[in-house]
Amino acid sequence: MNTKAMYKLSYGLFVCTVVNGDKKNGCITNTAVQVASDPNRISLAINKANLTHDMLKETGKCNISVLSTDASFDTFKHFGFQSGRDVDKFASFTDFKLADNGIPYITKGTNAYFSLNVEKEVDLGSHTLFICEPVFMDVLADTPSCTYEYYQNNIKPKPQPVGETPKGETIWKCTICGYEYVGEDMPDDFICPICKHPKDDFEKIIR
Template sequence: MDMKAMFQLSYGLFVVTAKEGEKDNGCITNTAGQVTTTPNRITLAVNKNNYTHDMILRTGVFNVSILSEKAVFDTFRHFGFQSGRDVDKFADYGSAKRSANGLYYITEGTNAYLSAKVVDTMDLGTHTLFLADVTDGEVLDSAASATYAYYHSNIKPAPAKEEKKGWRCKICGYIYEGDVLPEDFICPVCKHGAADFEKI
């Protein structure tokens, strides 16, 4: 099978939040979707390694903040690149409010949130699929929802290009790596000599 075919599926991006006792937590996911309108239900798949997963499994409630194209990379880093087991993600986080169910939802870089109550679960191996009734929700902004493709094209920073040091051929752009360019060096691409190189 060509696994690249799976990349053609369109996904939204979300911050899923939960609360257990005095502990609030949240994680990034791309696996929420509406499945019925009557009753109004969604599914959410959460990786079992996420602390948020365990909180939802025990409490049966969660919020889904729908990330918009206004979302910044720091939101993804904050909720996706660290574990709630190690840090309190809401300790100094100012862009959140509590909904009627007492859980946080994200107010910046989102266009809506949904509150949900779990009615059933399915073990998917690495993930648990939660089937949940939508109990509340609010539109927060008119910005378009961010897709996984939009995130990769517009939000996620491009990897830093490692600058090569050495000498560049002014004719073809070939780069010789090294502090000293031999006087008799010949470019392997365009066959020009050392006189046509510049230090970079």
């Protein structure tokens, strides 16, 4: 079974932002989809390993900022390659405004945002699927939305071939975020500590 067929599915890319008390947080996701039009409903799947997941379950409210082709790799790194459990993602980040629900939405490299209220939750194992009612939405720019394919081909830096380390150890590189695992073999249940993707999304880099 060729699991790379998954890369052929079409995805948009978004920043899901949440607030719980004084804590603001957000993460990159590719799972926001309109699933019904009458009434209008949007589904959103968030990895349970993310702090954003726990905050959304607690508060039942979030914003989704739609990333555009103007988005920089720095935005992806800021919201996707570090955990809100370790850093305050909004401590020095200024490219946002507060929506009427008190939750940030991203203003740079985005073309729209949605304010969502959670109506239902479905446990999907690694993720929770949130079925949400959009209570507000607005267009921010006419720039095309950033697809996952566009991100891979035009925004994400191309990996540099590194092959073996000076010690002769094999490097496995995450094709999603670039995290490197050093070792001849990877455990089957290995999860990337940065982007939370599994072993299937790692490749051995040959010099």
